[in-house]
Amino acid sequence: MNDAADLLEVPLAQPIARVRGEPFIGLPQDLYIPPEALEVFLDSFEGPLDLLLYLIRKNSLDILDIPMAELTRQYMEYVDAMRHGRLELAAEYLVMAAVLIEIKSRMLLPRPVAAPADEGLDPRAELMRRLLEYERIKQAAATLEALPRAGREFAVVQVWMDENLNQRLPQVTAHELQEAWAQVLSRARVNQHHRISREQLSVRDHMTRILRRLREQHFVVFHELFEEGVTVPVAVVHFIAVLELVKESMIRVSQSEAYAPLYLSLAENTMELPS
Amino acid sequence: MSLPDSEIPAAKQLLEAALLSSPEPVTVAELRRLFEPELSADAVRRLLEELQQEWQPRAIEIVQVASGWRFQTRPVFQEKIARMNPEKPPRYSRAVMETLAIIAYRQPVTRGDIEEIRGVAVASTVLRTLEARGWIEVLGHREVPGRPALYGTTATLLDDLNLRSLQELPPLMLLTDDITHPETA
Amino acid sequence: MSLPDSEIPAAKQLLEAALLSSPEPVTVAELRRLFEPELSADAVRRLLEELQQEWQPRAIEIVQVASGWRFQTRPVFQEKIARMNPEKPPRYSRAVMETLAIIAYRQPVTRGDIEEIRGVAVASTVLRTLEARGWIEVLGHREVPGRPALYGTTATLLDDLNLRSLQELPPLMLLTDDITHPETA
Numbered sequence: 001m002n003d004a005a006d007l008l009e010v011p012l013a014q015p016i017a018r019v020r021g022e023p024f025i026g027l028p029q030d031l032y033i034p035p036e037a038l039e040v041f042l043d044s045f046e047g048p049l050d051l052l053l054y055l056i057r058k059n060s061l062d063i064l065d066i067p068m069a070e071l072t073r074q075y076m077e078y079v080d081a082m083r084h085g086r087l088e089l090a091a092e093y094l095v096m097a098a099v100l101i102e103i104k105s106r107m108l109l110p111r112p113v114a115a116p117a118d119e120g121l122d123p124r125a126e127l128m129r130r131l132l133e134y135e136r137i138k139q140a141a142a143t144l145e146a147l148p149r150a151g152r153e154f155a156v157v158q159v160w161m162d163e164n165l166n167q168r169l170p171q172v173t174a175h176e177l178q179e180a181w182a183q184v185l186s187r188a189r190v191n192q193h194h195r196i197s198r199e200q201l202s203v204r205d206h207m208t209r210i211l212r213r214l215r216e217q218h219f220v221v222f223h224e225l226f227e228e229g230v231t232v233p234v235a236v237v238h239f240i241a242v243l244e245l246v247k248e249s250m251i252r253v254s255q256s257e258a259y260a261p262l263y264l265s266l267a268e269n270t271m272e273l274p275s
Numbered sequence: 276m277s278l279p280d281s282e283i284p285a286a287k288q289l290l291e292a293a294l295l296s297s298p299e300p301v302t303v304a305e306l307r308r309l310f311e312p313e314l315s316a317d318a319v320r321r322l323l324e325e326l327q328q329e330w331q332p333r334a335i336e337i338v339q340v341a342s343g344w345r346f347q348t349r350p351v352f353q354e355k356i357a358r359m360n361p362e363k364p365p366r367y368s369r370a371v372m373e374t375l376a377i378i379a380y381r382q383p384v385t386r387g388d389i390e391e392i393r394g395v396a397v398a399s400t401v402l403r404t405l406e407a408r409g410w411i412e413v414l415g416h417r418e419v420p421g422r423p424a425l426y427g428t429t430a431t432l433l434d435d436l437n438l439r440s441l442q443e444l445p446p447l448m449l450l451t452d453d454i455t456h457p458e459t460a
Numbered sequence: 461m462s463l464p465d466s467e468i469p470a471a472k473q474l475l476e477a478a479l480l481s482s483p484e485p486v487t488v489a490e491l492r493r494l495f496e497p498e499l500s501a502d503a504v505r506r507l508l509e510e511l512q513q514e515w516q517p518r519a520i521e522i523v524q525v526a527s528g529w530r531f532q533t534r535p536v537f538q539e540k541i542a543r544m545n546p547e548k549p550p551r552y553s554r555a556v557m558e559t560l561a562i563i564a565y566r567q568p569v570t571r572g573d574i575e576e577i578r579g580v581a582v583a584s585t586v587l588r589t590l591e592a593r594g595w596i597e598v599l600g601h602r603e604v605p606g607r608p609a610l611y612g613t614t615a616t617l618l619d620d621l622n623l624r625s626l627q628e629l630p631p632l633m634l635l636t637d638d639i640t641h642p643e644t645a
Contacts, residue, residue: 288518288519288537289519289537289540289541291518291519291520292518292519292520292533292534292537292541293540293541293544295480295519295520295531295533296532296533296538296541301544305544305545306544308543308544309540309541309543309544311543333473333476333477334473334474334476334477334480335476335477335480335481346480348477348480348481349477352473352474352477352481353481355474355477355478355494356474356477356478356481356482356494358493358494359478359486359490359491359493359494366483366484368483395545
């Protein structure tokens with residue numbers, strides 16, 4: 001874990017960014033970060049603790065005896081660079097900067113002669129404790145990631161059983177349905193060629209309602225779809241649903257002559273317009 | 276490409292594992308890809324038939340169904356297994372749940388749409404299971420070649436899930452890029 | 461109740477069928493009910509261990525995880541099986557895995573606790589991803605203002621990682637005692 005490369009999920013052989021078309025491989029050797037690469041670079045840290053750990057490990061500093069002046073100087077350079085590009089990202093990093101400076105200044109102050117209660121407490125203690133705890137968790141996360149996992153390193157066996165033999169029907173909850181959908185989505189994201197856009201469910205709902213109505217009535221006069229008392233948002237969603245149905249060749253809209261009423265029918269029905 | 280005799284046991288083991296770990300039937304074309312270099316369809320079929328023989332005396336069997344080959348529990352054992360668990364409700368397979376989710380959230384959809392989203396073929400048994408349950412129905416047909424059926428969910432599904440309308444379905448989860456990303460390997 | 465030798469092969473067949481056809485791990489208590497009269501837990505465990513031995517040389521194995529016993533593919537075969545189906549499992553970001561590690565090793569924890577350890581805000585999507593996967597759940601609420609939810613890990617997480625209990629999680633990196641009590645300079 002001392003290796004800086006372990007901080008990134010990007011293999012070193014691959015450029016982590018391109019700056020003016022030039023591949024930018026690995027982490028910078030010094031503190032100079034080309035501004036164009038900064039965004040990519042910062043994304044590789046999980047926060048101020050992660051950045052501090054990186055600085056400590058990169059410089060082979062002793063985590064139990066941190067030279068505060070040097071660490072604070074390097075950290076501030078990063079934060080300054082960061083503030084040019086990603087101001088909104090900087091808040092948590094700025095808090096840490098304040099903590100570092102406070103520790104540094106406390107270490108510079110001469111100790112009071114009269115011993116206060118916390119005399120002997122290293123001002124760095126709390127920071128060290130947090131850094132070590134975070135490092136442990138970081139390593140635990142990497143260990144968990146490496147454990148064999150169902151669906152990845154091994155598959156659970158399940159042989160088909162005829163469901164008809166089961167008298168009791170499986171129960172499903174809305175939450176399970178949502179989880180199934182989440183699984184579909186996360187897998188679709190992995191299979192990059194499937195594009196699934198987030199769409200208003202209400203449009204889909206209205207599309208189904210219109211199809212159902214057309215199946216029963218065969219054709220519907222367009223304005224009848226918009227019954228009285230329908231609110232504007234509902235009418236808009238309904239209208240979008242009609243357009244979507246036409247676009248997806250599910251329904252047909254026809255008119256016997258200009259300005260005559262519009263009729264909707266299922267695309268599969270050859271509709272006889274009423275005269 | 277056929278196999279030398281010495282490699283047949285290992286090949287059978289691999290076929291067995293592939294069939295056992297697939298929730299849906301597997302086609303011969305898919306099974307051929309297990310091997311490098313690929314085996315011929317005939318060679319795969321021969322191995323499957325031998326495996327079928329070997330499993331003959333056991334509680335589960337290898338069968339060929341419309342969409343491919345699969346293991347299934349022999350009916351006489353199914354009844355005994357059902358005894359095991361009187362209180363645990365049975366569950367639908369992942370294929371059934373995901374198909375239902377796609378129809379619920381993306382309706383009206385054709386079988387082709389479902390296959391495109393799931394990235395795998397949808398067995399007819401999956402749609403039949405949901406239709407028999409009264410949870411999905413054919414709403415119409417899309418006017419494209421083949422006139423595929425358009426599926427939607429029914430009021431029965433909403434009743435069974437205790438919902439008043441589709442809007443009450445839990446919102447789609449927004450997966451942002453920082454949650455998952457493709458394997459870099 | 462134990463079994464006469466003549467009935468052992470049939471009993472093993474039945475156990476095998478029950479494990480192979482269950483979508484989730486099966487407990488010894490459930491397996492006992494397969495038999496009439498019921499077998500003792502010890503007898504079932506002995507049969508399971510014998511079956512485990514018999515399956516040793518094959519591509520799938522019987523393992524014991526947190527929620528019971530199940531069959532699964534051996535990792536060495538899984539790579540080959542994956543060739544058949546190019547679908548890749550999702551890979552989780554560091555934010556997700558670190559959050560999971562904190563919940564696993566420090567449970568029960570609130571979102572605030574997680575943020576304190578990681579030093580950054582935890583996006584809701586991170587917790588939702590873990591909940592949707594069935595790996596974490598809300599155990600209760602801490603009785604402080606805002607009543608934040610307390611998260612813990614589930615048996616499903618242990619099952620998915622092939623573990624029988626939280627004690628089997630890899631130990632946290634060891635730290636020397638003087639970290640919390642640094643020597644005075």
